[in-house]
Amino acid sequence: MKQGFRQSMAWLHTWSGLILCWLLFAIFLTGTASYFRQEIQLWMQPELHASRPDALTAQRAYDALQARAPQAQSWNIVLPGPRSPVAQVSWRDAGAPVRRGPGNGMVLDAGTGAQLSPRESNAGNFLYRFHFELYGMERITGRWIVGVATVIMLIGIITGIVTHRRIFKDFFTLRPRKGHRSWLDGHNAAAVLALPFHLMITYSGLLLLMTLLMPWGIEAAYQGDTQAFFSEWGRRGGAAESAPLAPREPAPGATPLSAMLAHADIAWGPGQVASISVTRPGTAQAIVELRRRGTGSLLDRGQPDRLRFRGADGQTLPAEASAEPSGPGMVYNVLTALHLVRFADPVVRWIFFLLGLMGTFMAASGLVLWVVKREPDRRKLGRTPAGHRLVQVLNVAAVAGMTAAVGALFWANRLIPAGLPGRAQWEIHAFFAVWGLSLLHAAVRPHRAAWREQLWLGAALFALAPLLNAWTGTSHLLGALRHGDGLLAGIDLTLLALGLTLAAVARKVGLHRPPPAPAARARPPRAAPRPAPGGAHTGTATPAAAAGRGADA
Amino acid sequence: MPKPSSAAAVAPDTAWRYRLTVASRLAAAVAGGYLLTAGATALLSLALPGPRASAVLTATMLSFSIFTAAVMTAFATSSAARAWLWLALPGALAAGAAWWLSGSAS
Numbered sequence: 166m167k168q169g170f171r172q173s174m175a176w177l178h179t180w181s182g183l184i185l186c187w188l189l190f191a192i193f194l195t196g197t198a199s200y201f202r203q204e205i206q207l208w209m210q211p212e213l214h215a216s217r218p219d220a221l222t223a224q225r226a227y228d229a230l231q232a233r234a235p236q237a238q239s240w241n242i243v244l245p246g247p248r249s250p251v252a253q254v255s256w257r258d259a260g261a262p263v264r265r266g267p268g269n270g271m272v273l274d275a276g277t278g279a280q281l282s283p284r285e286s287n288a289g290n291f292l293y294r295f296h297f298e299l300y301g302m303e304r305i306t307g308r309w310i311v312g313v314a315t316v317i318m319l320i321g322i323i324t325g326i327v328t329h330r331r332i333f334k335d336f337f338t339l340r341p342r343k344g345h346r347s348w349l350d351g352h353n354a355a356a357v358l359a360l361p362f363h364l365m366i367t368y369s370g371l372l373l374l375m376t377l378l379m380p381w382g383i384e385a386a387y388q389g390d391t392q393a394f395f396s397e398w399g400r401r402g403g404a405a406e407s408a409p410l411a412p413r414e415p416a417p418g419a420t421p422l423s424a425m426l427a428h429a430d431i432a433w434g435p436g437q438v439a440s441i442s443v444t445r446p447g448t449a450q451a452i453v454e455l456r457r458r459g460t461g462s463l464l465d466r467g468q469p470d471r472l473r474f475r476g477a478d479g480q481t482l483p484a485e486a487s488a489e490p491s492g493p494g495m496v497y498n499v500l501t502a503l504h505l506v507r508f509a510d511p512v513v514r515w516i517f518f519l520l521g522l523m524g525t526f527m528a529a530s531g532l533v534l535w536v537v538k539r540e541p542d543r544r545k546l547g548r549t550p551a552g553h554r555l556v557q558v559l560n561v562a563a564v565a566g567m568t569a570a571v572g573a574l575f576w577a578n579r580l581i582p583a584g585l586p587g588r589a590q591w592e593i594h595a596f597f598a599v600w601g602l603s604l605l606h607a608a609v610r611p612h613r614a615a616w617r618e619q620l621w622l623g624a625a626l627f628a629l630a631p632l633l634n635a636w637t638g639t640s641h642l643l644g645a646l647r648h649g650d651g652l653l654a655g656i657d658l659t660l661l662a663l664g665l666t667l668a669a670v671a672r673k674v675g676l677h678r679p680p681p682a683p684a685a686r687a688r689p690p691r692a693a694p695r696p697a698p699g700g701a702h703t704g705t706a707t708p709a710a711a712a713g714r715g716a717d718a
Numbered sequence: 719m720p721k722p723s724s725a726a727a728v729a730p731d732t733a734w735r736y737r738l739t740v741a742s743r744l745a746a747a748v749a750g751g752y753l754l755t756a757g758a759t760a761l762l763s764l765a766l767p768g769p770r771a772s773a774v775l776t777a778t779m780l781s782f783s784i785f786t787a788a789v790m791t792a793f794a795t796s797s798a799a800r801a802w803l804w805l806a807l808p809g810a811l812a813a814g815a816a817w818w819l820s821g822s823a824s
Contacts, residue, residue, distance in 0.1 A: 177793045371782045379781040381756040382763035382774040385820045397771040493775040
């Protein structure tokens with residue numbers, strides 16, 4: 166092995182990149198969509214769109230629980246906010262086990278307090294779950310596959326940095342209409358501009374899966390007792406619910422909820438209460454806890470500020486002591502809170518969404534680059550080797566096909582009857598049907614035509630989704646804009662913008678003519694003087710160009 | 719670790735040997751790298767100062783950096799045999815030390 170460190174890292178970058186880029190693209194795409202999981206879920210349930218919150222929403226939700234579950238052990242009310250127009254209430258009956266996920270619950274119209282029955286739809290959550298545990302397999306298996314892909318992504322990033330000599334110059338380099346060099350520049354720009362984000366999202370993704378991927382520290386220090394580790398770490402206290410309860414005493418009077426909310430308005434500013442929980446409602450021992458929207462600090466894993474009151478008379482109670490996180494605990498908390506966007510600021514959420522799209526583009530451009538880079542090889546051979554063809558087909562289906570399949574989710578959501586039993590599952594079937602057909606289509610159509618047609622399909626599905634919403638939903642874009650309903654209008658406009666972007670890309674692919682004579686392509690003047698060992702047609706030392714060397718297997 | 723030249727230009731047995739060394743390095747990276755990472759994580763979890771939970775957390779969070787460095791080492795060494803030497807040997811030592819430490823601690 167006479168090559169230098171940089172070349173060996175370039176080789177590793179190309180091959181580790183190609184092998185899992187298809188999966189990484191899917192993870193990036195669905196993960197980026199997950200930043201707007203709640204918004205997608207909302208779009209998918211037009212029955213909720215007419216809800217209009219007002220000052221009395223909290224009291225209505227409280228009254229609804231009083232009427233529906235007066236004997237419950239605890240109540241929880243999630244108030245409407247910038248990301249949801251409805252109130253969600255849930256309760257836990259005495260003796261019922263503490264568990265995550267939905268127990269007993271209702272969705273209420275914030276303006277009337279009436280129970281809403283939205284269509285069964287889980288597409289937003291499906292995209293979210295897909296990005297870290299895939300689908301149709303054991304969750305643990307899916308998490309392992311995603312974890313391995315994430316490790317390879319980390320290796321791809323680090324080796325990409327190592328191979329990259331001109332990292333700062335690439336901020337400003339884009340050579341359009343220059344075949345593979347344009348793709349290379351695009352790939353580098355997407356990678357370098359968003360590099361801190363890529364590193365953060367990759368490493369924090371691994372931290373979220375760390376007890377699965379790397380349990381050996383816990384194994385050694387705790388003999389594998391993960392729960393003991395968690396409770397010593399102070400992340401999940403287990404004993405809070407098990408204290409014996411005093412017998413029920415009826416409350417002396419009505420809980421002064423409005424006074425508590427007024428208190429919160431003074432402490433936090435108006436409209437900052439995100440949720441209300443009541444333990445032992447309707448009794449003399451009732452405790453009401455208000456949680457603030459968003460979070461003050463990332464150091465404590467995005468825990469929101471809280472206010473506690475005695476239910477009987479509205480007297481404030483001291484806050485529950487929470488353990489100060491340790492140094493490594495803070496590192497973990499900050500990184501994972503960043504990954505999960507555990508803070509409310511919509512500007513930051515949008516920035517992360519755009520950075521996620523850049524990551525998605527980085528994965529896609531890396532895949533395209535692999536194919537475009539080898540165009541001279543195919544010309545020299547006069548045919549497309551089977552390996553190249555396989556990569557081409559998989560690229561189209563993984564990138565354009567999957568994008569179209571996500572668009573198809575929105576259409577399936579509205580075209581499948583709202584009352585059909587098991588309809589949430591049919592939405593997901595539609596997603597996989599479109600994805601599967603895209604693979605078939607990519608296999609039978611010429612490479613460029615397959616790209617163009619599937620990109621146009623995705624463009625149409627996304628760009629026309631606002632029309633579909635107007636046709637099948639209870640609101641439409643113009644109405645939402647007129648009523649100042651920024652949430653629904655924002656979702657429609659984002660779908661439209663994504664569709665137009667895909668259309669622009671599809672048009673570009675359609676207009677593209679391959680350069681006539683590959684031999685005439687001039688070598689750029691900044692070509693590295695050292696001849697690459699295997700790279701007859703590469704001169705630069707940028708990562709993917711270098712990566713192209715010796716990759717003609 | 720690029721190929722010396724394109725597959726068509728070299729003798730078939732050279733290409734075959736090349737593929738074998740790539741496979742060997744890959745195995746060293748995955749198996750040796752994971753062994754080294756697991757051993758180092760376990761050892762650091764026991765040896766780092768401070769509260770036990772902090773030590774485990776620090777070691778586990780570092781493990782992904784260790785694994786990345788291990789994989790890069792496997793492909794940067796001058797031969798596949800060296801890749802095995804650099805990863806599997808310290809990996810076995812670290813894992814053995816961690817096993818011995820955790821056994822004597824409990």
